[in-house]
Amino acid sequence: MKKGAKISNAVIRRLPRYRRYLGELQKKGVDKISSNEFSKLIGYTASQIRQDLNNFGGFGQQGYGYNVKDLHSEISGILGLKNKYRLVLVGAGNLGHAITNYIGNYRSGFAVEGIFEVNPEMIGQTLDGVPILDYDSMVEFIETRKTDIGIICTGKESAQEVADKLCFAGVKGIWNFAPVDLELPGHVAVENVHLSDSLYSLVYHINKMDSNK
Amino acid sequence: MKKGAKISNAVIRRLPRYRRYLGELQKKGVDKISSNEFSKLIGYTASQIRQDLNNFGGFGQQGYGYNVKDLHSEISGILGLKNKYRLVLVGAGNLGHAITNYIGNYRSGFAVEGIFEVNPEMIGQTLDGVPILDYDSMVEFIETRKTDIGIICTGKESAQEVADKLCFAGVKGIWNFAPVDLELPGHVAVENVHLSDSLYSLVYHINKMDSNK
DNA sequence: TAGATTGTTAATCGATTAACAATC
């Protein structure tokens, strides 16, 4: 990997998509693909594909193209998907349930080890085999288990306070589903999933299309 | 609103965020805000805020700033949030449950009217008061109810087939939670929520930060 | 009116696309 160069976020956001398509190709038994063929499939220009990949190294071979399996593996490595991650989730509501289930069933390498709640009626139960624990015990849990990632599935009112606690306890990243922009120390990564922003953006495009008729 | 000008997607994606902050300000009883004050709050440059807003019209007043309530209302109008939307959801799993619950409880103006499933054991039940119906009856339901938006909460295997059916039945937009890129006719809007892409992007940043230590 | 702040034009920056020499 090229050292020092700072990669733009636009590139990073395309990597999982490259990886996804490469996974599908692999499943179909495709061995190699040229940037041109890949372009037709994934919808980015061949030029962009080559530029993107060359941020991280020369994974192709002139006159041949890219080896599908190797490239998939390289991108997995770049993203950090060859490591294991320990997670905790805060907020045992419907969304928390869905995310726990999603990770448990579909994301190998990621394990939700504890779900934290304030509602005493839920504490002690399990969700998809993951224990629901007292929110007050979260910091100690994270410190002991060396949790990597905290997932916030609370309402917006408590999200910042939860984030503060997660950071204090030492998580490296926060996956935030609450509709707020969290203030975090610079060394903690954050990724927001703002569902309503996404829905509103969809609605804008629906209306735009209508008005273009 | 300026006619004809095509607004970039980057601008559209900032609108919900502007609106969210304006809503908070309104709740706090703030009447007016300058682009400079807003900049400090929201983290975009004052210049960008003014540029963005002027894509749609001159909502401010020289020497004064922007009226919080009016601007909130204008942005709601631009996004199309003054209309009502009828939705259906496909896939009554955990994620479908969470999304139904989320829309029912937090998003006024949006109503999930039916949840469609293939699993016969679920058909006939309700989820948050919304009936779970036979997937085979979906097209007729959408045609009758003039459904605006279809939400796909199925696995990736069936997502495209569901999308085709939604389009055939006449929805204007699709909110897609399945990890695939759907092929849709040009007049149907789509918004993807690719959870794993989001998680992978987070993980990249976690590792990047580690390596910068 | 004077001061403040917008709306808008111009300058800059960054990301995408095109071109082509290197090379398998």
Place this chain on the structure above:
DNA sequence: TAGATTGTTAATCGATTAACAATC
């Protein structure tokens, strides 16, 4: 070797930022 396709530099395009005249 000839053909194909990458890696990489250069050109273009678009988005962000800066500057300032207009105006409340």
